[in-house]
Amino acid sequence: MYISDLALSDFRNYREAVARFTEGVITIVGANGQGKTNLVEAIAYLSTFSSHRVSADAALVRAGAAGAVVRAKVMSNGHPTVLELEIIAGRANRARINRAPARTRDLLGVIRTVVFAPEDLALVKGDPAERRRYLDDLVVARTPRLTVVRGEYEKILRQRSALLKSTGGGRRVPGALMSTLDVWDGHLAAAGAQMMAARSALVSELAPLVATAYRSVSDGADEATIEIRSSLEKAEQRAAEGDSEAGQPPTPDPLDIDALTARLVDAMHLLRPQELDRGVCLVGPHRDDLVLRIGDLPARGYASHGESWSLALALRIGAFELLREDGPAGETPILILDDVFAELDMKRRARLASMVGEAQQVFITAAVPEDIPAELTGRRFRVTDGVVELEEEAPPGAGDNP
Numbered sequence: 001m002y003i004s005d006l007a008l009s010d011f012r013n014y015r016e017a018v019a020r021f022t023e024g025v026i027t028i029v030g031a032n033g034q035g036k037t038n039l040v041e042a043i044a045y046l047s048t049f050s051s052h053r054v055s056a057d058a059a060l061v062r063a064g065a066a067g068a069v070v071r072a073k074v075m076s077n078g079h080p081t082v083l084e085l086e087i088i089a090g091r092a093n094r095a096r097i098n099r100a101p102a103r104t105r106d107l108l109g110v111i112r113t114v115v116f117a118p119e120d121l122a123l124v125k126g127d128p129a130e131r132r133r134y135l136d137d138l139v140v141a142r143t144p145r146l147t148v149v150r151g152e153y154e155k156i157l158r159q160r161s162a163l164l165k166s167t168g169g170g171r172r173v174p175g176a177l178m179s180t181l182d183v184w185d186g187h188l189a190a191a192g193a194q195m196m197a198a199r200s201a202l203v204s205e206l207a208p209l210v211a212t213a214y215r216s217v218s219d220g221a222d223e224a225t226i227e228i229r230s231s232l233e234k235a236e237q238r239a240a241e242g243d244s245e246a247g248q249p250p251t252p253d254p255l256d257i258d259a260l261t262a263r264l265v266d267a268m269h270l271l272r273p274q275e276l277d278r279g280v281c282l283v284g285p286h287r288d289d290l291v292l293r294i295g296d297l298p299a300r301g302y303a304s305h306g307e308s309w310s311l312a313l314a315l316r317i318g319a320f321e322l323l324r325e326d327g328p329a330g331e332t333p334i335l336i337l338d339d340v341f342a343e344l345d346m347k348r349r350a351r352l353a354s355m356v357g358e359a360q361q362v363f364i365t366a367a368v369p370e371d372i373p374a375e376l377t378g379r380r381f382r383v384t385d386g387v388v389e390l391e392e393e394a395p396p397g398a399g400d401n402p
Protein backbone atom coordinates (compact mmCIF):
# COMPACT_ATOMS: atom_id res chain seq x y z
CA MET A 1 0.00 0.00 0.00
CA TYR A 2 1.01 3.59 -0.27
CA ILE A 3 -0.20 7.05 0.65
CA SER A 4 -0.87 9.17 -2.41
CA ASP A 5 -2.13 12.31 -0.67
CA LEU A 6 -1.76 13.75 2.78
CA ALA A 7 -3.42 16.84 4.21
CA LEU A 8 -2.84 18.25 7.68
CA SER A 9 -4.66 21.02 9.52
CA ASP A 10 -3.37 22.30 12.81
CA PHE A 11 -1.41 19.13 13.38
CA ARG A 12 1.70 19.82 15.52
CA ASN A 13 3.55 22.73 13.87
CA TYR A 14 1.56 22.50 10.61
CA ARG A 15 -1.25 24.98 9.99
CA GLU A 16 -2.38 23.74 6.61
CA ALA A 17 -0.20 21.40 4.61
CA VAL A 18 -0.84 19.16 1.64
CA ALA A 19 1.55 16.80 -0.05
CA ARG A 20 1.25 14.35 -2.88
CA PHE A 21 3.35 11.22 -2.72
CA THR A 22 4.27 8.40 -5.04
CA GLU A 23 5.17 4.80 -4.44
CA GLY A 24 8.80 4.15 -3.64
CA VAL A 25 11.15 6.19 -1.55
CA ILE A 26 10.09 9.57 -0.18
CA THR A 27 12.79 11.49 1.61
CA ILE A 28 11.96 14.35 3.90
CA VAL A 29 14.80 16.66 4.73
CA GLY A 30 15.08 19.81 6.77
CA ALA A 31 16.95 21.20 9.73
CA ASN A 32 16.07 19.97 13.19
CA GLY A 33 12.82 21.15 14.69
CA GLN A 34 11.20 21.97 11.33
CA GLY A 35 8.53 19.26 11.33
CA LYS A 36 10.00 16.15 9.66
CA THR A 37 9.02 13.82 12.46
CA ASN A 38 5.66 15.55 12.83
CA LEU A 39 4.86 14.76 9.21
CA VAL A 40 5.57 11.03 9.45
CA GLU A 41 3.98 10.93 12.87
CA ALA A 42 0.72 12.07 11.26
CA ILE A 43 0.81 9.07 8.93
CA ALA A 44 1.67 6.66 11.71
CA TYR A 45 -1.04 8.11 13.92
CA LEU A 46 -3.66 7.54 11.27
CA SER A 47 -2.62 3.93 11.18
CA THR A 48 -2.44 3.12 14.90
CA PHE A 49 -3.76 6.15 16.86
CA SER A 50 -0.57 6.07 18.76
CA SER A 51 2.57 8.03 18.35
CA HIS A 52 6.14 6.91 18.80
CA ARG A 53 6.73 10.05 20.79
CA VAL A 54 3.84 10.91 23.08
CA SER A 55 0.94 9.21 24.72
CA ALA A 56 -1.30 12.25 25.07
CA ASP A 57 -3.20 13.41 22.01
CA ALA A 58 -3.24 17.01 23.18
CA ALA A 59 0.37 17.46 22.00
CA LEU A 60 -0.71 16.57 18.46
CA VAL A 61 -2.94 19.62 18.16
CA ARG A 62 -1.17 22.80 17.12
CA ALA A 63 -0.66 25.03 20.13
CA GLY A 64 -3.56 27.47 20.30
CA ALA A 65 -5.82 25.49 17.93
CA ALA A 66 -8.95 23.64 19.05
CA GLY A 67 -8.41 20.51 17.00
CA ALA A 68 -6.27 18.92 14.34
CA VAL A 69 -7.25 17.05 11.20
CA VAL A 70 -5.18 14.43 9.41
CA ARG A 71 -6.49 13.25 6.07
CA ALA A 72 -4.87 10.74 3.75
CA LYS A 73 -5.69 8.88 0.62
CA VAL A 74 -4.26 5.41 0.71
CA MET A 75 -3.98 3.11 -2.29
CA SER A 76 -4.24 -0.49 -1.33
CA ASN A 77 -4.48 -3.33 -3.81
CA GLY A 78 -5.34 -0.75 -6.47
CA HIS A 79 -8.23 0.73 -4.46
CA PRO A 80 -8.23 4.24 -3.00
CA THR A 81 -9.57 4.91 0.48
CA VAL A 82 -9.76 8.35 2.01
CA LEU A 83 -9.28 8.38 5.77
CA GLU A 84 -9.86 11.38 7.96
CA LEU A 85 -9.25 11.75 11.64
CA GLU A 86 -10.14 14.78 13.67
CA ILE A 87 -8.25 15.07 16.93
CA ILE A 88 -9.95 17.34 19.41
CA ALA A 89 -7.99 17.98 22.58
CA GLY A 90 -9.71 16.39 25.55
CA ARG A 91 -12.45 14.74 23.50
CA ALA A 92 -12.88 11.55 21.49
CA ASN A 93 -11.46 11.58 17.99
CA ARG A 94 -13.85 11.74 15.06
CA ALA A 95 -13.30 9.63 11.99
CA ARG A 96 -14.45 9.47 8.40
CA ILE A 97 -13.86 6.87 5.75
CA ASN A 98 -14.46 7.99 2.18
CA ARG A 99 -16.08 11.11 3.65
CA ALA A 100 -18.74 9.18 5.59
CA PRO A 101 -18.66 9.26 9.40
CA ALA A 102 -17.16 6.09 10.82
CA ARG A 103 -16.14 4.66 14.15
CA THR A 104 -12.56 5.60 14.87
CA ARG A 105 -11.59 1.99 15.31
CA ASP A 106 -12.77 1.20 11.78
CA LEU A 107 -9.75 3.21 10.63
CA LEU A 108 -7.39 0.85 12.38
CA GLY A 109 -5.66 -1.56 10.09
CA VAL A 110 -6.57 0.35 6.91
CA ILE A 111 -3.13 1.93 6.75
CA ARG A 112 -0.40 -0.37 7.94
CA THR A 113 2.83 1.25 8.97
CA VAL A 114 6.04 0.18 10.58
CA VAL A 115 8.04 2.95 12.17
CA PHE A 116 11.71 2.71 13.02
CA ALA A 117 13.07 5.61 15.04
CA PRO A 118 15.92 6.38 17.44
CA GLU A 119 13.47 5.91 20.32
CA ASP A 120 13.39 2.22 19.40
CA LEU A 121 16.65 1.65 21.20
CA ALA A 122 14.41 1.62 24.26
CA LEU A 123 12.88 -1.61 22.97
CA VAL A 124 16.14 -3.26 23.88
CA LYS A 125 17.46 -1.10 26.69
CA GLY A 126 14.26 0.16 28.26
CA ASP A 127 11.60 -1.09 30.65
CA PRO A 128 9.32 -4.05 29.93
CA ALA A 129 6.51 -1.56 29.22
CA GLU A 130 8.28 -0.60 25.97
CA ARG A 131 8.30 -4.18 24.76
CA ARG A 132 4.73 -4.81 25.84
CA ARG A 133 3.68 -1.81 23.81
CA TYR A 134 5.60 -3.11 20.81
CA LEU A 135 3.78 -6.44 21.09
CA ASP A 136 0.35 -4.97 21.68
CA ASP A 137 0.68 -2.45 18.86
CA LEU A 138 1.39 -5.38 16.58
CA VAL A 139 -1.41 -7.45 18.05
CA VAL A 140 -3.95 -4.73 17.29
CA ALA A 141 -2.45 -3.93 13.89
CA ARG A 142 -3.08 -7.56 12.93
CA THR A 143 -6.38 -7.96 14.78
CA PRO A 144 -8.01 -4.53 15.08
CA ARG A 145 -10.93 -5.81 17.19
CA LEU A 146 -8.46 -6.48 20.02
CA THR A 147 -8.02 -2.75 20.36
CA VAL A 148 -11.22 -2.78 22.40
CA VAL A 149 -9.92 -5.59 24.60
CA ARG A 150 -6.62 -3.81 25.08
CA GLY A 151 -8.40 -0.64 26.19
CA GLU A 152 -10.74 -2.58 28.45
CA TYR A 153 -7.88 -4.42 30.08
CA GLU A 154 -6.15 -1.16 30.92
CA LYS A 155 -9.35 0.25 32.38
CA ILE A 156 -10.09 -2.84 34.48
CA LEU A 157 -6.50 -2.89 35.68
CA ARG A 158 -6.73 0.70 36.87
CA GLN A 159 -9.98 0.04 38.68
CA ARG A 160 -8.87 -3.18 40.29
CA SER A 161 -5.60 -1.55 41.40
CA ALA A 162 -7.52 1.36 42.90
CA LEU A 163 -9.70 -1.11 44.78
CA LEU A 164 -6.65 -2.96 46.14
CA LYS A 165 -5.09 0.31 47.23
CA SER A 166 -8.29 1.42 48.92
CA THR A 167 -7.82 -1.29 51.52
CA GLY A 168 -4.68 0.47 52.71
CA GLY A 169 -2.74 -2.76 52.98
CA GLY A 170 -5.10 -3.97 55.65
CA ARG A 171 -5.47 -7.67 56.26
CA ARG A 172 -8.98 -7.47 57.61
CA VAL A 173 -10.81 -6.69 54.45
CA PRO A 174 -14.63 -6.58 54.65
CA GLY A 175 -16.39 -9.48 52.97
CA ALA A 176 -18.27 -7.18 50.60
CA LEU A 177 -15.00 -5.82 49.28
CA MET A 178 -13.70 -9.35 48.82
CA SER A 179 -16.64 -10.28 46.65
CA THR A 180 -16.23 -7.08 44.67
CA LEU A 181 -12.63 -8.10 44.11
CA ASP A 182 -13.78 -11.52 42.92
CA VAL A 183 -15.85 -9.79 40.27
CA TRP A 184 -12.90 -7.70 39.13
CA ASP A 185 -10.69 -10.80 39.07
CA GLY A 186 -13.08 -12.31 36.57
CA HIS A 187 -13.07 -9.21 34.36
CA LEU A 188 -9.31 -8.83 34.48
CA ALA A 189 -8.79 -12.51 33.73
CA ALA A 190 -11.19 -12.52 30.77
CA ALA A 191 -9.57 -9.53 29.04
CA GLY A 192 -6.06 -10.51 30.13
CA ALA A 193 -6.40 -14.03 28.74
CA GLN A 194 -7.29 -12.67 25.31
CA MET A 195 -4.27 -10.40 25.26
CA MET A 196 -1.96 -13.13 26.52
CA ALA A 197 -3.13 -15.63 23.92
CA ALA A 198 -2.77 -13.02 21.17
CA ARG A 199 0.74 -12.14 22.31
CA SER A 200 1.77 -15.80 22.45
CA ALA A 201 0.49 -16.44 18.96
CA LEU A 202 2.25 -13.31 17.75
CA VAL A 203 5.59 -14.15 19.31
CA SER A 204 5.68 -17.65 17.86
CA GLU A 205 5.24 -16.20 14.37
CA LEU A 206 7.50 -13.25 14.97
CA ALA A 207 10.46 -15.05 16.55
CA PRO A 208 11.84 -16.66 13.37
CA LEU A 209 11.36 -13.40 11.42
CA VAL A 210 13.26 -11.41 14.03
CA ALA A 211 16.02 -14.03 14.09
CA THR A 212 16.39 -13.84 10.31
CA ALA A 213 16.35 -10.06 10.32
CA TYR A 214 18.96 -9.97 13.06
CA ARG A 215 21.22 -12.26 11.08
CA SER A 216 21.04 -9.96 8.10
CA VAL A 217 21.64 -6.68 9.96
CA SER A 218 24.37 -7.85 12.30
CA ASP A 219 27.54 -9.63 11.48
CA GLY A 220 27.81 -11.41 14.78
CA ALA A 221 27.58 -15.16 14.88
CA ASP A 222 25.06 -15.03 17.71
CA GLU A 223 21.37 -15.71 17.23
CA ALA A 224 18.69 -13.33 18.42
CA THR A 225 15.79 -14.95 20.23
CA ILE A 226 12.61 -13.51 21.69
CA GLU A 227 10.38 -15.10 24.26
CA ILE A 228 7.58 -14.02 26.58
CA ARG A 229 8.30 -14.12 30.28
CA SER A 230 4.92 -14.80 31.82
CA SER A 231 3.93 -13.55 35.25
CA LEU A 232 1.24 -16.21 35.26
CA GLU A 233 3.69 -19.05 34.76
CA LYS A 234 5.91 -17.60 37.43
CA ALA A 235 3.01 -17.47 39.90
CA GLU A 236 2.07 -21.04 39.04
CA GLN A 237 5.62 -22.27 39.53
CA ARG A 238 5.79 -20.58 42.92
CA ALA A 239 2.51 -22.20 43.90
CA ALA A 240 3.69 -25.62 42.73
CA GLU A 241 6.91 -25.29 44.75
CA GLY A 242 4.90 -24.60 47.87
CA ASP A 243 2.67 -27.58 47.24
CA SER A 244 4.60 -30.81 47.80
CA GLU A 245 1.56 -32.95 46.96
CA ALA A 246 1.39 -31.66 43.43
CA GLY A 247 2.90 -33.79 40.72
CA GLN A 248 4.32 -32.41 37.51
CA PRO A 249 1.48 -30.32 36.01
CA PRO A 250 0.71 -30.81 32.31
CA THR A 251 2.16 -28.09 30.07
CA PRO A 252 -0.71 -25.66 29.58
CA ASP A 253 -1.72 -24.38 26.16
CA PRO A 254 -0.70 -20.70 25.90
CA LEU A 255 -3.36 -20.11 23.24
CA ASP A 256 -6.34 -21.56 25.11
CA ILE A 257 -8.27 -18.48 26.21
CA ASP A 258 -10.68 -20.31 28.54
CA ALA A 259 -7.87 -22.14 30.25
CA LEU A 260 -5.86 -18.91 30.57
CA THR A 261 -8.84 -17.16 32.10
CA ALA A 262 -9.25 -19.89 34.72
CA ARG A 263 -5.53 -19.95 35.44
CA LEU A 264 -5.46 -16.18 35.91
CA VAL A 265 -8.37 -16.32 38.33
CA ASP A 266 -6.62 -19.06 40.31
CA ALA A 267 -3.36 -17.12 40.39
CA MET A 268 -5.10 -13.97 41.59
CA HIS A 269 -6.71 -15.97 44.32
CA LEU A 270 -3.38 -17.29 45.52
CA LEU A 271 -1.76 -13.88 45.29
CA ARG A 272 -4.54 -11.96 46.94
CA PRO A 273 -2.86 -11.49 50.33
CA GLN A 274 0.22 -10.03 48.65
CA GLU A 275 -1.90 -7.94 46.32
CA LEU A 276 -3.79 -6.46 49.26
CA ASP A 277 -0.52 -5.84 51.05
CA ARG A 278 1.07 -4.02 48.16
CA GLY A 279 -1.98 -2.53 46.49
CA VAL A 280 -1.01 -3.72 43.01
CA CYS A 281 -2.20 -6.37 40.57
CA LEU A 282 0.62 -8.90 40.48
CA VAL A 283 -0.35 -11.21 37.64
CA GLY A 284 -1.46 -10.64 34.07
CA PRO A 285 -0.18 -9.33 30.76
CA HIS A 286 0.79 -5.99 32.35
CA ARG A 287 3.45 -7.89 34.36
CA ASP A 288 4.83 -9.88 31.45
CA ASP A 289 7.94 -9.06 29.49
CA LEU A 290 9.35 -9.93 26.11
CA VAL A 291 12.80 -11.25 26.84
CA LEU A 292 15.31 -10.52 24.10
CA ARG A 293 18.49 -12.53 23.92
CA ILE A 294 21.57 -12.41 21.79
CA GLY A 295 23.20 -15.78 22.02
CA ASP A 296 22.70 -16.92 25.60
CA LEU A 297 22.72 -13.49 27.15
CA PRO A 298 19.78 -11.18 27.74
CA ALA A 299 20.15 -8.18 25.44
CA ARG A 300 19.12 -5.76 28.14
CA GLY A 301 22.16 -4.96 30.20
CA TYR A 302 24.54 -7.04 28.07
CA ALA A 303 24.24 -6.05 24.42
CA SER A 304 26.68 -3.50 23.02
CA HIS A 305 25.36 -0.31 21.50
CA GLY A 306 25.72 -1.72 18.00
CA GLU A 307 24.06 -5.00 18.92
CA SER A 308 21.21 -3.13 20.56
CA TRP A 309 20.64 -1.12 17.39
CA SER A 310 20.71 -4.27 15.30
CA LEU A 311 18.21 -5.94 17.55
CA ALA A 312 15.86 -2.95 17.65
CA LEU A 313 16.03 -2.83 13.88
CA ALA A 314 15.41 -6.57 13.66
CA LEU A 315 12.29 -6.20 15.80
CA ARG A 316 10.93 -3.63 13.37
CA ILE A 317 11.91 -5.58 10.27
CA GLY A 318 10.31 -8.67 11.79
CA ALA A 319 7.12 -6.67 12.32
CA PHE A 320 7.27 -5.46 8.73
CA GLU A 321 7.65 -9.00 7.39
CA LEU A 322 4.82 -10.27 9.55
CA LEU A 323 2.38 -7.55 8.49
CA ARG A 324 3.41 -8.13 4.94
CA GLU A 325 2.68 -11.86 5.17
CA ASP A 326 -0.76 -11.02 6.58
CA GLY A 327 -1.65 -8.73 3.71
CA PRO A 328 -2.53 -9.51 0.11
CA ALA A 329 0.28 -10.70 -2.16
CA GLY A 330 2.38 -7.85 -3.49
CA GLU A 331 1.19 -5.44 -0.79
CA THR A 332 3.54 -4.27 1.93
CA PRO A 333 3.11 -2.02 4.94
CA ILE A 334 4.42 1.51 4.65
CA LEU A 335 7.87 1.79 6.16
CA ILE A 336 8.80 4.92 8.07
CA LEU A 337 12.43 5.49 8.97
CA ASP A 338 12.56 8.55 11.16
CA ASP A 339 16.03 9.97 11.51
CA VAL A 340 17.72 6.62 11.80
CA PHE A 341 20.42 6.68 9.16
CA ALA A 342 22.47 9.19 11.13
CA GLU A 343 22.54 6.69 14.00
CA LEU A 344 23.72 3.70 12.03
CA ASP A 345 27.22 2.88 10.93
CA MET A 346 27.96 2.40 7.23
CA LYS A 347 27.49 -1.34 7.28
CA ARG A 348 24.11 -1.19 8.98
CA ARG A 349 23.06 1.67 6.70
CA ALA A 350 23.78 -0.40 3.64
CA ARG A 351 21.92 -3.39 5.03
CA LEU A 352 18.92 -1.31 5.96
CA ALA A 353 19.00 0.30 2.52
CA SER A 354 18.87 -3.04 0.80
CA MET A 355 15.86 -4.07 2.85
CA VAL A 356 14.06 -0.82 2.24
CA GLY A 357 13.74 -1.84 -1.39
CA GLU A 358 11.14 -4.41 -0.40
CA ALA A 359 8.63 -1.84 0.81
CA GLN A 360 6.11 -0.33 -1.59
CA GLN A 361 6.52 3.05 0.03
CA VAL A 362 9.16 4.28 2.44
CA PHE A 363 9.35 7.61 4.21
CA ILE A 364 12.84 8.55 5.28
CA THR A 365 13.55 11.66 7.31
CA ALA A 366 17.00 13.13 7.77
CA ALA A 367 18.47 16.45 8.81
CA VAL A 368 21.49 15.83 6.61
CA PRO A 369 20.57 14.36 3.20
CA GLU A 370 24.06 12.90 2.87
CA ASP A 371 23.23 10.47 5.67
CA ILE A 372 20.72 8.74 3.41
CA PRO A 373 22.39 6.07 1.26
CA ALA A 374 22.62 7.10 -2.39
CA GLU A 375 20.34 4.40 -3.72
CA LEU A 376 17.53 5.73 -1.56
CA THR A 377 17.25 9.27 -2.80
CA GLY A 378 13.76 9.12 -4.22
CA ARG A 379 11.38 12.04 -4.29
CA ARG A 380 12.66 14.61 -1.91
CA PHE A 381 10.58 16.98 0.15
CA ARG A 382 11.93 19.81 2.24
CA VAL A 383 10.24 20.83 5.45
CA THR A 384 10.80 24.34 6.76
CA ASP A 385 8.92 25.54 9.80
CA GLY A 386 5.80 23.51 9.15
CA VAL A 387 5.77 24.02 5.36
CA VAL A 388 6.36 21.05 3.02
CA GLU A 389 7.70 21.55 -0.47
CA LEU A 390 8.67 19.11 -3.16
CA GLU A 391 12.28 19.64 -4.15
CA GLU A 392 13.48 19.14 -7.66
CA GLU A 393 14.24 15.56 -8.54
CA ALA A 394 17.65 14.80 -7.19
CA PRO A 395 20.25 14.59 -9.96
CA PRO A 396 21.69 11.10 -10.37
CA GLY A 397 24.49 10.48 -7.96
CA ALA A 398 23.38 13.19 -5.55
CA GLY A 399 23.60 12.13 -1.94
CA ASP A 400 26.36 9.65 -2.72
CA ASN A 401 28.32 8.65 0.26
CA PRO A 402 32.03 8.87 -0.20
Ligand SMILES: Nc1ncnc2c1ncn2[C@@H]1O[C@H](COP(=O)(O)OP(=O)(O)O)[C@@H](O)[C@H]1O
Pocket residue numbers: 011012013030031032033034035036037038039058059060061062063
Ligand atom coordinates in the same frame (compact mmCIF):
# COMPACT_ATOMS: atom_id res chain seq x y z
N1 LIG B 1 1.33 20.86 19.26
C1 LIG B 1 2.28 21.63 18.71
N2 LIG B 1 2.01 22.91 18.34
C2 LIG B 1 2.95 23.68 17.77
N3 LIG B 1 4.21 23.27 17.53
C3 LIG B 1 4.53 22.04 17.88
C4 LIG B 1 3.60 21.15 18.49
N4 LIG B 1 4.21 19.97 18.71
C5 LIG B 1 5.48 20.12 18.29
N5 LIG B 1 5.68 21.35 17.78
C6 LIG B 1 6.92 21.90 17.24
O1 LIG B 1 7.38 21.04 16.21
C7 LIG B 1 8.80 21.14 16.17
C8 LIG B 1 9.44 19.78 16.15
O2 LIG B 1 9.11 19.17 14.98
P1 LIG B 1 9.73 17.77 14.61
O3 LIG B 1 8.89 17.22 13.53
O4 LIG B 1 9.96 16.95 15.79
O5 LIG B 1 11.15 18.24 14.06
P2 LIG B 1 12.20 17.46 13.21
O6 LIG B 1 12.19 18.13 11.87
O7 LIG B 1 13.48 17.70 13.92
O8 LIG B 1 11.81 16.03 13.15
C9 LIG B 1 9.25 21.84 17.41
O9 LIG B 1 9.66 23.13 17.05
C10 LIG B 1 8.03 21.88 18.27
O10 LIG B 1 7.98 23.00 19.05
Ligand SMILES: [Mg+2]
Pocket residue numbers: 036037038338339365
Ligand atom coordinates in the same frame (compact mmCIF):
# COMPACT_ATOMS: atom_id res chain seq x y z
MG1 LIG C 1 12.74 14.39 14.03
